[in-house]
Amino acid sequence: MGNGNADRGGILILGGTGEARALAAALVARGHEVTTSLAGRTSAPSLPAGAVRSGGFGGAEGLAAYLAAQRPHLVIDATHPFAARISANAAAACRRTGTPLVRLERPAWSAPPDHPWIEVATIEAAAAILPSGATGFLSIGRQELAPFFSRPDCRFVARMIEVPSGLPADWTAIAARGPFSRDDERALFSARGITHLVSKNSGGDQTHAKLDAAADLGIAVIMVARPPLPPVRSFSSVAALLADLI
């Protein structure tokens, strides 16, 4: 990977994940000039080491203009696996500006053989497949909840970092930021009578406990598969990426 053009600036990390923060810390500790870009959706984000910019770029064109002005020698797309728009924009903008791009992409989860999941391609499909009378636990982010509003025949407990206004009155909303323990997830699911866990296949350790708890309790898991992303050279861990960078 190397430093590329000597006249170029530092490394731009497209962030918003724990891995992006770990990566920024490791790169800053190694003396790299790092800027992390955040979407700016969370009012009190956990801030990474190094410089931080916040807010959308204005599509692929806006990002290309930013890259042309800032001239980072490398862009690392360390966004969430479900943040498909920014990943597509990054691929297009880097191609257009000749900026090297790699992705940090945590491996997807796989179902335990003795507790198979119901796999669906979209959040809408997850909302449609819930049986009438189900009590669903939604841990899919506050921006993905709308498809479940049209299921008044089910009950919902939704957990997210920040609770938005406008949720249906009969929903239970929980504001919390992971990681969560398996015991706590089990206690929560039992107390709330959860019958179905709806999850995106985010991968990683931080939120895996909910899947363990669901398996422990025999709760059905509806798993939304990852969206397709542009083909970009990818690393499955911060360590693997750093080993290649140095």
Ligand code: NAP
């Ligand atoms: P998205 O749908 O891929 O992106 C929507 C728009 O938000 C992009 O077009 C871009 O706006 C802006 N954006 C997204 N990530 C950005 C970044 N790192 N820096 C600057 N602008 C960014 O993204 P999303 O799913 O809404 O996720 C937003 C952020 O939350 C991401 O940084 C992601 O890593 C984080 N996150 C997402 C999830 C999830 O489940 N989706 C979970 C945890 C964390 P412009 O087009 O104007 O540039």
